[in-house]
Amino acid sequence: MLQIDTWKRVLIWATVVVGLILAMPNAFYTRVETHNDAVRAVENGGAAEGLAEQVGMWPGWLPSGLVNLGLDLRGGAHLLAEVQVEDVYRSRIRGMWPEIRDMLREERATIGTIRLQPGPEDQLRIRVSEGDEVQRAASLVRGLARPVTSLTGAGATDIDVSIEGDTIIVQLSDAEKLATDDRTVRQALEIIRNRIDEVGTREPTIQRQGSERILIQVPGLGSAAELKRIIGTTAQLTFQPVVTRSSGDDVTAGPGEEVLPGRGEDQGVRYVLEQSPVVTGEDLVDAQPSFDQNGRPAVTFRFDPSGARRFGNYTAENIGNPFAIVLDGEVISAPTIQAHIAGGSGIITGRFTLEESTELAVLLRAGALPAGLDFLEERTIGPELGADSIEAGKIATIVAFGAVLVFMALSYGMFGLFANVALIINIGLIFGLLSLIGATLTLPGIAGIVLTVGMAVDANVLVFERIREELKTAKGPARAIDLGYEKALSAIVDANITTFITAVILYAVGSGPVRGFAITLGLGIMTSVFTAIFVTRVIIVMWFERRRPKTLEV
Structure with a gap:
């Protein structure tokens, strides 16, 4: 008997409504994006003029998740770096x-x-x-x-x-x-990700390539030079004993010592330091921009228990001796130890601007790169190219979508229109799922959606052709519809499971654009099966209950 329980109908339509609501912010992309940026700024303590108006551009009770645009759609910066292990x-x-x-x-x-x-x-x-x-x-x-x-x-x-x-x-x-090579690249990968996340960029791609290389792609960033500035600074902080200092260039270091230049007020001064640091930036647990006693920008820091103990013991044993604070191979300060410094906290002073002290705190907090980076490849992709890609993707999707709609309407009449409604719902559900999981849409991802549009009606074609066959055996319309869905189910499941397995393999072994294609293809398969087996069937049953036709024209 052709019937669907009420609770099943409610569950199916509730799923459709939730999916379309999740997809809705993408129809107002710029407005929602501005709202999300303003909300994030407010949460981080921002108080710029106009933030309140930007927060109010989208209702807070509605979902605000967006499908993130990848590098090829939004433009941005691309770097391939090699870690100097x-x-x-x-x-x-x-x-x-x-x-x-x-x-x-x-x-x-x-x-x-x-x-x-x-x-x-x-x-x-x-x-x-x-x-x-x-x-x-x-x-x-x-x-x-x-x-x-x-x-x-x-x-x-x-x-x-x-x-x-x-x-x-x-x-x-x-x-x-x-073992050191593997640890170093993993640590560099995590620190690069922390630094980029601190800046607040959207959905960067940061992944390992080969044994010593790291691929970094950040959509929406102005240039590769800006990206290099964010991640290229090693921010290696050390605290080293001072052997001697001199204003001349004829300074020599003995075994176990090194000569480093001064910075800022000490520019031109050469320091001879013991190579082995007492504590390093790896012992830091926090660093924040601050001001010194004269109101000048500075950076406060705090060590972990192990670093605090070594720092305290050294200061207790070396009162009256100078102590160098070294950042990236330059002595930024060399104060004389006046007293035992307990507690493991201190302050880095120098001729910083407010922006420099903030950036230094971010770099120290994110962690020091364990080794230098050699940038083998760098590209800046302009937003104009991304706009062209989006426009081309739109045209391809619209053409494919329109061709499928016309084909289904001409081939299956009223049932083809039902399949077209389900196809529209299917596209909305794909974007709803992409927004829910925070996926990044790339040009290959658009190709996956276009392919899904073509495949989405495949299940309906199997069902409708089966209904035609059942009508030829002189069965009634209700029985023919029921058997059509029942007997076509195995073919639908088999075809989509094999394609879904392919998408999973592509995601597991692929990277970058291949993964983007695999994600949209996999999600499209799930929504296509749902709309073909459940949504289209509910629509047909509701139509049949209202019209009660004696014959069917499929």
């Missing part, structure tokens, strides 16, 4: 020197004095004065080795220790380098 090898080895030095000094009575020798930056070359005891000294250093924390490095240690005459050579093992 060798930088991490040098800093890791450099950071091991204080621990090795302190341990060997305790054995001075046996192995004699030790001295750090010049050598490659990714090695420590330690000369032992008592050459006969170099083997014992090397075994002590090997005792500092730790297991490699990766699956591929199981059973290996993080350092290789070798002997060359009376010199011990310490460097990272190959297994540790591989």
